[in-house]
Amino acid sequence: MKLSIIIPTYNSSKIIGRALDSIVNQTMQDFEVLVMDGASTDNTGEIVASYNDERIKFYSEPDKGIYDAMNKGITKAQGEWLYFIGSDDWLLNNNVLQSVFSLNIDQYDVVYGDVESDLSEKNRGKWTFYTLEYNRCHQAIFYRKNVFDKIGDYTLKYKIGADHDLNLKWFLNPEIKNVF
Numbered sequence: 001m002k003l004s005i006i007i008p009t010y011n012s013s014k015i016i017g018r019a020l021d022s023i024v025n026q027t028m029q030d031f032e033v034l035v036m037d038g039a040s041t042d043n044t045g046e047i048v049a050s051y052n053d054e055r056i057k058f059y060s061e062p063d064k065g066i067y068d069a070m071n072k073g074i075t076k077a078q079g080e081w082l083y084f085i086g087s088d089d090w091l092l093n094n095n096v097l098q099s100v101f102s103l104n105i106d107q108y109d110v111v112y113g114d115v116e117s118d119l120s121e122k123n124r125g126k127w128t129f130y131t132l133e134y135n136r137c138h139q140a141i142f143y144r145k146n147v148f149d150k151i152g153d154y155t156l157k158y159k160i161g162a163d164h165d166l167n168l169k170w171f172l173n174p175e176i177k178n179v180f
Contacts, residue, residue, distance in 0.1 A: 002101065003031040004079030004145070008069035010038040012087035013047055020051055022090035028097040031055060034076055035087075036069040038062060044087075067154035067162040070138075074148050082145050084138040092116055100142060110170050110178035112141040132171070135164035147176060 005023055009016060016035070023033055035048050037060035048058045059076065063069045070084055081101075091097070105111050115137045151169040154162040170176045 001030060001032060001079045003081045003083060004077035005031055005033045005083045005085060006070055006073030006077065007033065007035045007085055007087055008066045009035055009040065009044055009087040011040045011042045011044060013042040013044045015088045016044055016047055018090050019085060019087050024051065024053060025094050026091065026097045027095050028101055032057065032078060034059065034073045036073045038069055064156055065159060067156055071153040074153060077145060080145060082143045086139065089139050107177060108179045109144045109147050109176045110141060112136055112178065112180055115140045132168065136167055138163045150176060
């Protein structure tokens with residue numbers, strides 16, 4: 001399998017549908033979706049189940065927050081590549097995955113780009129040593145699964161910012177080849 005898409009959720013019934021629709025309607029279909037739910041008390045699980053798609057797997061149990069859910073998804077993922085998207089996020093168009101995986105990325109461990117958002121321009125473009133203080137959204141990054149064997153998982157001691165910590169680990173590691 002080419003790609004595992006990991007979606008951390010908690011009480012996401014009002015927003016999960018848009019994220020899932022944007023994924024299942026992709027032109028590239030070689031993926032699994034792991035919805036890592038933190039024991040929601042709304043009908044998130046029922047909405048996910050309504051897709052009746054064997055590629056979508058729903059796991060629900062208490063967790064220690066978004067990064068714990070993402071770490072659990074890493075463990076369960078079967079894909080060669082991992083992609084994390086929030087339950088309130090969506091892929092911009094139906095060709096996003098095809099566009100990424102049609103590139104010559106075989107020699108890279110991390111592939112990243114930009115996201116459409118209200119973030120500052122400082123959070124966009126190629127990451128350099130001069131722009132390290134500005135994080136890259138995990139929604140703009142595709143990781144080869146073995147990157148996590150090299151740098152570890154998301155650090156749970158950070159309630160926010162564990163993604164920036166993880167991004168610094170791969171960006172500053174000369175063994176991990178990345179491309180913008």
